[in-house]
Amino acid sequence: MRLNAICLVLLICSSAMVCPAQPRKSVFVITDAEGVAGICRQEQTEPKDPELRQLLTGEVNAAVDGFLAGGADEVIVWDGHDGSQTLSATTIHPKAKLVIGDIGPRMTFERGYAAVAFLGQHAMAGVRGGIMAHSYSSLGIQNMLLNGKAVGEIETRTALAGSFSIPVIFLSGDRAAVKELHDIVPDAVTAEVKEGLARYTCITLSAAAARELIREKASEAARRIGAVKPYRIEGPVTLQIEYTTRNSLPISAGSHPGSEVVDDRTIRIHGKDLVEAWTRYQAR
Numbered sequence: 259m260r261l262n263a264i265c266l267v268l269l270i271c272s273s274a275m276v277c278p279a280q281p282r283k284s285v286f287v288i289t290d291a292e293g294v295a296g297i298c299r300q301e302q303t304e305p306k307d308p309e310l311r312q313l314l315t316g317e318v319n320a321a322v323d324g325f326l327a328g329g330a331d332e333v334i335v336w337d338g339h340d341g342s343q344t345l346s347a348t349t350i351h352p353k354a355k356l357v358i359g360d361i362g363p364r365m366t367f368e369r370g371y372a373a374v375a376f377l378g379q380h381a382m383a384g385v386r387g388g389i390m391a392h393s394y395s396s397l398g399i400q401n402m403l404l405n406g407k408a409v410g411e412i413e414t415r416t417a418l419a420g421s422f423s424i425p426v427i428f429l430s431g432d433r434a435a436v437k438e439l440h441d442i443v444p445d446a447v448t449a450e451v452k453e454g455l456a457r458y459t460c461i462t463l464s465a466a467a468a469r470e471l472i473r474e475k476a477s478e479a480a481r482r483i484g485a486v487k488p489y490r491i492e493g494p495v496t497l498q499i500e501y502t503t504r505n506s507l508p509i510s511a512g513s514h515p516g517s518e519v520v521d522d523r524t525i526r527i528h529g530k531d532l533v534e535a536w537t538r539y540q541a542r
Contacts, residue, residue: 282332282372285480285483286334286369287333287374289314290339291339291378292391292431293432293452296309296313296468297313314378316468317430319350319351319469321375324479328481329481332355333351336366337358342357365419367419368422370424371424372483373426373427376411376428378431380431381412382408382413387432388454389460391410391454392410402497404417404495404498418533420490421531421533425489426446430471433454436449446486449472451472493530494529495528496528497527497529498524506523507519514538
């Protein structure tokens with residue numbers, strides 16, 4: 259009797275198409291330059307630099323290999339470094355999709371990816387031993403605080419993804435960046451490709467070794483989709499940005515919704531949640 263019931267369920271699923279489809283495992287990869295193996299000096303991060311392009315593309319393609327081997331159905335890569343000028347459709351992994359250009363404050367997270375990954379990521383501003391560490395703009399922003407806590411790309415983007423119930427499952431970069439993600443997402447899989455000794459001094463893996471490590475860890479991360487939980491910051495949220503001495507606030511700085519001028523170089527943005535605060539900041 260039990261066997262007949264199982265056969266009936268299978269027949270209904272195959273013929274009537276009433277069984278729910280499994281969600282597509284799409285991984286969204288955010289790339290940068292400062293966390294790539296072999297990149298330790300500022301001039302190496304120029305987006306048209308041929309060495310950077312070769313090194314970053316190699317790591318991206320190794321990660322795509324790993325994610326697909328680990329069970330991902332789709333890998334979408336955003337060229338996230340300095341105006342989206344580093345990666346090319348001619349050299350990107352043939353099974354990946356490439357996003358070029360400004361993707362807006364929500365970073366396309368509303369598309370409902372299964373997971374987000376950071377590749378070539380650096381630490382936030384002020385971190386000792388972080389290779390070229392900065393928070394969004396090394397020239398424009400001195401410090402960024404989220405509810406009073408110093409943050410950079412890693413935490414803000416991880417929390418923003420979490421606002422859409424998307425976990426960050428993977429990061430490759432220097433030791434400082436790895437620690438920064440593990441502090442908020444202990445279960446994320448990471449690939450440490452170099453150790454920072456000072457801002458422009460590092461001990462790095464070879465390109466081949468870094469790619470092998472990234473491929474292995476990306477595969478492990480993909481297998482853990484569903485096990486790593488999204489990182490969320492509950493509202494209300496206050497985002498405070500302190501600009502450098504070369505960047506005084508404009509006259510209209512405090513006139514935008516939720517904006518509060520602190521001093522000549524510092525502004526606070528308030529929102530009911532991170533999405534609102536971040537959108538208000540980006541819309542200024």
